[in-house]
Amino acid sequence: MKLSISCCRLDWLYGTKGAIDFLKTTGFEAVDFDLRRGKKAPYPTEEEISVIIGDACTALKENGILCNQAHGPFGMKETGAWDMTNAIFARTVRSFFHYARLGAKYVVVHPVGRPDGSDEIPVNVEMYKALLPYAKQAGVKIATENVFHITMQTPEKVNRLLDTVNDEDLVFCFDTGHSTVVGTAPEDFIAGVNPKYLQVLHLHDNDGVHDRHMLPYTGVMKWDKIIAALKAANYKGDVNLEIPLYIEGMFKEAMPRAITLAAKVAEHIREELLK
Numbered sequence: 001m002k003l004s005i006s007c008c009r010l011d012w013l014y015g016t017k018g019a020i021d022f023l024k025t026t027g028f029e030a031v032d033f034d035l036r037r038g039k040k041a042p043y044p045t046e047e048e049i050s051v052i053i054g055d056a057c058t059a060l061k062e063n064g065i066l067c068n069q070a071h072g073p074f075g076m077k078e079t080g081a082w083d084m085t086n087a088i089f090a091r092t093v094r095s096f097f098h099y100a101r102l103g104a105k106y107v108v109v110h111p112v113g114r115p116d117g118s119d120e121i122p123v124n125v126e127m128y129k130a131l132l133p134y135a136k137q138a139g140v141k142i143a144t145e146n147v148f149h150i151t152m153q154t155p156e157k158v159n160r161l162l163d164t165v166n167d168e169d170l171v172f173c174f175d176t177g178h179s180t181v182v183g184t185a186p187e188d189f190i191a192g193v194n195p196k197y198l199q200v201l202h203l204h205d206n207d208g209v210h211d212r213h214m215l216p217y218t219g220v221m222k223w224d225k226i227i228a229a230l231k232a233a234n235y236k237g238d239v240n241l242e243i244p245l246y247i248e249g250m251f252k253e254a255m256p257r258a259i260t261l262a263a264k265v266a267e268h269i270r271e272e273l274l275k
Helices: 010-014 016-026 046-063 087-102 121-138 155-165 176-181 186-192 223-232 244-248 252-274
Strands: 003-006 030-034 066-071 106-108 141-145 170-175 198-202 239-241
Touching: 003 066, 003 252, 010 016, 010 252, 016 046, 016 252, 046 066, 046 087, 066 087, 087 106, 087 121, 106 170, 106 198, 121 141, 121 155, 141 155, 141 198, 155 170, 155 186, 170 176, 170 186, 176 186, 176 198, 186 223, 223 252, 239 252, 244 252
Parallel strands: 003 030, 003 239, 030 066, 066 106, 106 141, 141 170, 170 198, 198 239
Antiparallel strands: none
């Protein structure tokens, strides 16, 4: 059970190698990698990605840090074929192989929503079934996620999707913040998901209304209850923080203390889970 954090925002500040070097000094043991380079920056080209992944491989090895999971590209929609003629689908497929070079076991791929509010399960079954052969070839598992106000907003939907696809290489990444902003306490969401599917976490806090990606214990969530629910589900994965807005809001001089504090918070959660 590693202490992990999303590198998104840190690598915008320090560069790919600099961010991983920095994490080594703060207490984190693993990184949740993300190829996005900035809010308004275009997704990197394949040539740029080759450099980014190469730098990351070097830094991970030098620092003894693992890449345990990663975030796939954003923007998948139900329009377009589920094959390599669809630009976002193809980008997602390529990301499996890029992240596999880093050693990632899981790649989070957001489910797609239905703008008309109709049942999103069938279209997501199609999408994940089309992606899975590529994930298997790359040697990674796909993790779907509950996405606030868009799709997979209930544990029942998560279970139905994963039961229907019925493939061990499609699992679930639970996002505490996304659950909270749609009005479901994270502990209740965890309790409703089949425990065998729960293998990846995006842990962060918020104000109960907005997806703030704050440090755990600084918002409205009841972390003792969340930890108890994870223990009841026999969760054995890593303790992964996804706190980009906490990072983005911090001035650079305070960043070492801020991320060291984040590692201490993750360590506390791990200690409680292992009791």
